[in-house]
Amino acid sequence: MKKPMNIVxxxxxxxxxxxxxxxxxxxxCGALRSRGHRAILLDVYFGQEDADFDDLFPEEYDAExxxxxxxxxxxxxxxxxxxxxxxxxxxVLEICLKADVVFLALHGANGEDGxxxxxxxxxxxxxxxxxxxxxxxxxxxxxxxxxxxxxxIPTPKGFSVVRDELEEADGKPVxxxxxxxxxxxxxxxxxxxxxxxxxxxxxxxxSGYRSAMDTAFELEGEAVVEEFITGREFSVAVIDKEAxxxxxxxxxxxxxxxxxxxxxxxxxxxxxxxxxxxxxAEMQDIAVRAAAALGITDYCRLDFLMRxxxxxxxxxxxxxxxMTPTSLIPQEAAVLGISYPELCEKLIAISMKKYxx
Numbered sequence: 536m537k538k539p540m541n542i543v544x545x546x547x548x549x550x551x552x553x554x555x556x557x558x559x560x561x562x563x564c565g566a567l568r569s570r571g572h573r574a575i576l577l578d579v580y581f582g583q584e585d586a587d588f589d590d591l592f593p594e595e596y597d598a599e600x601x602x603x604x605x606x607x608x609x610x611x612x613x614x615x616x617x618x619x620x621x622x623x624x625x626x627v628l629e630i631c632l633k634a635d636v637v638f639l640a641l642h643g644a645n646g647e648d649g650x651x652x653x654x655x656x657x658x659x660x661x662x663x664x665x666x667x668x669x670x671x672x673x674x675x676x677x678x679x680x681x682x683x684x685x686x687x688i689p690t691p692k693g694f695s696v697v698r699d700e701l702e703e704a705d706g707k708p709v710x711x712x713x714x715x716x717x718x719x720x721x722x723x724x725x726x727x728x729x730x731x732x733x734x735x736x737x738x739x740x741x742s743g744y745r746s747a748m749d750t751a752f753e754l755e756g757e758a759v760v761e762e763f764i765t766g767r768e769f770s771v772a773v774i775d776k777e778a779x780x781x782x783x784x785x786x787x788x789x790x791x792x793x794x795x796x797x798x799x800x801x802x803x804x805x806x807x808x809x810x811x812x813x814x815x816a817e818m819q820d821i822a823v824r825a826a827a828a829l830g831i832t833d834y835c836r837l838d839f840l841m842r843x844x845x846x847x848x849x850x851x852x853x854x855x856x857x858m859t860p861t862s863l864i865p866q867e868a869a870v871l872g873i874s875y876p877e878l879c880e881k882l883i884a885i886s887m888k889k890y891x892x
Contacts, residue, residue, distance in 0.1 A: 539571045539573060540572045540573070540634075540635040540636060541572075541573050541633065541634050541635050542567055542573065542574040542575070542634055542635060542636055542637070542638055543574075543575060543630060543631050543634040543636075543637045543638070544560045544563050544564040544574055544575065544577065544637075544638045545560070545577055545579050545627075545631070545637050545640060545662075546576060546577070546578060546579070546640040546641060547577075547578035547581065547605050547608075547641075548578075548642075548645050548646045549616060549622070549645050550641075550642065550643030550645055550647075551644075551734075551754070552643035553609070553612070554606075554609075555642055556640055556643075557602055557605055557606060558602075559640040559642065559859055559862070560576050560640035560858075561576065561598050561599060561601075562860050563858050563879050564576045564596075564598040564601070565598045565599075566860075566875050566876040567638070567876070568598065570877075572880075573592035573593070573594065573596070574596070574598075575592055575593075575596060575601070576598055576601040577631075578605045578624060579623065579624065579627055579641060579645075579651065580612075580623075580624050581605070581615075581624045582623065582624025582625035582627040582630075583625065583626050583627075586626045586629070588629075588633070591630060592634075622645060623654075628654075628658060628660075631655070632658065632659075634661075635661070636661045636662065636663065636883055636886070637661065637662040637663070638662075638663045639651070639652075639663050639664050639855055640855070641855055642855055643733075644674075644728060647670060647674055647853075647854055648670060648671055648675075648728060649667035649668065649669075649670035649671035649674065650667070650671075652665075652670050661886075661887060661890050663833070663882055663883055663886040664833050664834065664855055664882075665831045665832045665833050665854050666832065669830040670855075672830065673835070673851070673852040673854045674728050674854070675727060676695075676727050676728065676759045676851060677695040677727055677757065677759060679829060679851060679852065680693065682829055683825060683828060683849060686824065686825075686827075688821060688828055688849050689821065689846070689847055689848050689849060690848055690849050691723075691761040691762045691850070692718060693718070693723075693760055693761035693762060694711070694716045694718075695727065695758070695759050695760075696710065696711060696760065697756065698752045698756045698757065698758075708748075708752075710744065710745060710748045711760075716760070718761075718762050719762075720738065720741075720744070720763075721737050721763040722738050722744065722761065722762065722763055723737060723738075723761045724736050724738055724744065724747035724748055724750070724751050724758055724760050725751060725758065725759050725761070726754045726758060726759075727757035727758060727759050728755060728757070734751050734754045736750055736751070737763060764842055764848055765842065766841045766843055767783060768783070768785070768838070768841075769782065769784065769818060770784060770836055770839065770863045770867075771819055771836070771867075772836045772837075772864045772867045772868075773822050773823055773831070773835055773836070773837065774834040774864075774881070774885065775833070775834070775885045776826075777823075778818075778820070779864070779870075779871065780807040780867050780870045781806070781807060781810060781819065781867075782804055782805065782807070782808060782867055783806070784802055784803075784804055784863070785802065785804075785805070786802045806866045806870050814841075817847065818841075818847055821837075821847060821849060822837040822839075825849045826852060829852055831852060833882070833886045834864075834886075835853060835854050836852070836864055837849055838850040838851055838852075858879070860875045864878070865878055
């Protein structure tokens, strides 16, 4: 990018991934600042009551200090949600309207599910990443699975359960038997629209299954039950319809859950992955097709499992994946010689294409 831009890096929010979002946003903000842009960090939910509209994008700015200020609001989140109507915090829309572009560093519900994107579309606010419809489709694992199956994208067998549609016995919900639905134990139970593997549980028997369903329904009203596939885990970024190098994710213990994703040293990440050229090309081709099946533009990350016999399965698409300097997409970009600050700029440039007339 030749011309410095005024950029809002939008982070925080109300999802279970709020803390991860703040880390992503802080990294992106600092990276864009290092490239000469006037980027600022803004919490989409708490906003900025004392915003100085005469100097919204100052020449000097401390992203880490801004992040600490945003984190300081974390204890207020639950109480604020109980007493406040509406999602956007004070001056959020007004500040975003003043920016050249908003870099979406949001993750999870109310950020990655298309609601913010739809609002910005109505207000004419340019933002990074795919549009509201594909965001919503990718966030909903039930709808994603249907789209994958319709486009012959390999994905684990499974079924969905809606809490409000369940019958009850002795005051407790009666969960559908996985075996009647063509699965055998162990099975994976996950919230339908969650992210960062929050609430994902491996159920190895009927008791564990009931507990896993209870856990999923504590987070939201729909759950997905899938076959448990033993194998290697991978991820592939698709940026501007191009698949990046495959990265392998090998947790030292268990599976790639929230703890292993965000605890330093708990996972070995290898990029490019140790695969044959043929298998790499196959996974990259599936990743591009899976993104297209969901209508995703600009960029995303597809998560894969490869069974011991080499069969591949797409687990899900992430339309606003983690963007810390050590996140998966920056690691893939580094293999191509693209630095983290350059990647942040590139994602903006790609996203701005949809606003060209």
